[in-house]
Amino acid sequence: AQAAGAAEVSHPAKQGLVQAFSVYVDTLLVCTATAIMILSTNTFNVANPAGGFISEFVPGMEKGNFTQAAVDSFIPGIGGGFVAIALGFFTFTTVLAYAFYTDSNVGYLFRHNSNGSGYKMAITASRIGIVVMVFISTIMSADVVWNFGSAGVGAMAWFNVIVIILLTKPGIATLRDYEAQKKLGVDPVFVPERIGIKGAELWHKIVARTYANELAALKAKDKTMK
Template identity: 30%
Template sequence: MPDFLYFIIEVLWGSIMIYLLLGAGIWFTLRSDFIQFRYIRKFGKSLKNSLTPQPGGLTSFQALCISLAARVGSGNLAGVGLAISAGGPGALFWMWVTAIVGMATSFAECSLAQLFKEKDKNGQFRGGPAWYMSRGLGMRWMGVLISLFLLIAYGLIFNTVQANSVAHALRYAFDFPEWLSGVVLAAFILIAISVGLRGVARMMQWMVPVMALVWITASLFVTAQHIDQVPWIISTVFKSAFGWQEAASGAMGYTLSQALTAGFQRGMLSNEAGMGSTPNAAATAASWPPHPAAQGIVQMIGVFTDTIVICSASAMILLLADPAPHGTETAGIQLLQQAMVNLAGSWGAGFVALIVILFAFSSVVMNYMYAENNLIFLKRDSRHSLRLLRLGVILMVVAGSLLSMPLVWQLADVIMALMAITNLTAILLLSPVVTLIARDYLRQRKLGVQPVFDPTRYPEIEAQIAPGSWDDLPRQ
C-alpha cells in the first residue's frame, strides 16, 4: 500500500501539482494587479477593520483566526521537519514561494467565497468552494465532489496527521503511551466542537494569536542566542533551493527537484492556499468594509503569517541545530524536539510537545467545522449525521495516534492534491469574476471612498448571488 501511495504522490506532485500551484498563483497575481504586494504594507489597517462586527456573520478577524486555527497545525512543526529532511534547507525557500504566490490564490478563493455566501437556517453566513462552484459556475456536481473531498480530508485524514504528531511528541518528551494521547486529545476535541461555530470562533480569536506568539517568541529567543550562524543559514537556504551548494562542492545532495517538491507539498499542507479549505472560514464573515475583496485581503494575512512567519520560526530552529541527516526516518515532530533540546536544553522537548498539542487541538476543531460546513451544503446536517461526523473525527484522532507516520502523511498528500486540483480548476474558470472583484475594490480605494460591493452594477453576477447576502448594504 505505501508503495502504491508513493507512486500516486509522485505522479500528482511531480507532474501536476507544482505547475498548477505556481501557474494559478502567478495568474491570480497578474489578474488581481499584484494585490498581495499592493496591500502587504496595509495589513495592519486591514486587521483593524476586521474587528468591526456586522450582523449575519462573524467578524473578519474571527474568520481569520478560525482559518489560522486550521492552518496552524502540525504542518508548521512536523511538516517543516519533514520538508527539510526530504528536500534539504532549500525546501524552506520553496515554502516561501508557495506563500507569496499562494496569497493571490487565497485572495481569489476567499473573495469568491464571500461573494457567493448565503445564510443558513440560523441566519449565519455559510459558503466555500461548493457554493461558488454551484452558484458561480452552475456546476452543483462539482460542488458535491469538492464537498466529499473536504469531508474525507477534514473529517478524517488530516485529523490523523495532527494526532500522529501529538502522540510522537508526547512519547518522545514524556514517554506517554500513544493510545492514551489519542484518547485524551479526542475527549477535549469532542467538548470543543459541541459549542458550535460562534463558540469556537470566540475561543479561537484568543487562542490562536497567543499560541502563535509563544512559538514565535521562543524561536526568536533561541535564534538570538545563535545569531552569528543566521547569515550562513540564510545563504544555505538560497543555495540549496537551486542545487548550487551541492554543485559547488561536487557532492551528491538534495536536488532542485527534491527541494521544490518537498517545499510545495509541506507548504501547501501548512498554508492551504488553493486547497479549498480556507474559503469555508472566509464565507462565515460579515466582511468590513462590505466588499468580498476585503475578506480576501484579510485572509492573505493568514497565508503570510502561517508560512513566512511561523514555518520560518520552526525552520530556523531545525537549521540551527541540524539534528538529523538526509533521508532520516525520524518523525517530523521529533526532529524539531531534538533540535530544541540541542539548542536550548532538556526542557525543549516538553515545550515543543506543549506547542504541538495546542496547534493540533485548534486545527482538528476547525477541521470538524469545515467538514460540518460541507454537510450543510449537501443538506445532510441532521443531528444523526452530525453525531456520525463527530464520532468519525474522534475515532480518526485515536487511530492517527497509533498509525505509522509515513502512511499518515502519504494519505494526506494524496487527498490534498485531489482537493487542490478540483478547487484550482474552479477558481481559474471564475478568474474573470475575481478580476472584477479586485478591480472594483481597487477603483473605490483610488477614489478615496470606503469600498462597498454593489451587485446591481454587475447584472451578470447579481443573478448568481444568494438572496439576502448583499441586499442590505449601502449603495454607492
C-alpha cells in the same frame, strides 16, 4: 477558502486580502522559521530512496522529532514541552477547522433540505468520523499520521486550485471593484450586479442587514460621479 467564506464583511475582497496575508504568516513565517531552525542545527536526516541515508545527523530519529531536537539544541530539556504545547494548539485548532469545513460541505449538499433527517444523519456521521480519526491517529506512529495528513491536505489543495482557476474571472472583477470603491473614498460594499454577478441573494441580505449605511454612501458617491 472555506473559513474565509464564513467571515461576514462588507466586501469579499477584504477577507480575500486578509487570507492572502495569512499565507505569509503561516507559510513564510511559521513554516520557514521551523525549517531554518532544523537545518541550522543539523537536526535532520536525509533518506536515500535506494535505502539508508544520504546524511544522518541524528541517527535513529524519526522525522516528526526533528523540531523537538532543534529546540533542545538551543535550550536543552524544553524541546519536548515546547513542541507538545505548540502541537496542542495547532492540533486543536486544526480539528475545529476541519469539523467546520465538514459541516459547511454537508450543509451545502443538503441546502435544499437542511431540516430533514438525511442532513442530521450526515452531520452526525461526519462528526463521529472526525472523532474516530482523531482517536486512531493517537495510536499510530507519527510518520504514518504525517503521511496521511500530507496526502489529505494535498488532495484538498488540488480541488481548491481547480475551483480557484474556475473563479479567476469573478475573483479579479471583485478585486477591481474593491479598488475602484477605495478610490472613490468610500468603505467598499459589495453589490454583485456592479460586476455582473447574478443570483447572489445572500449578499443583498448581508448588506441590507449590516451595511446599509455603507451602501447608501456608495450610491450617493455614484450619483455625484455621474
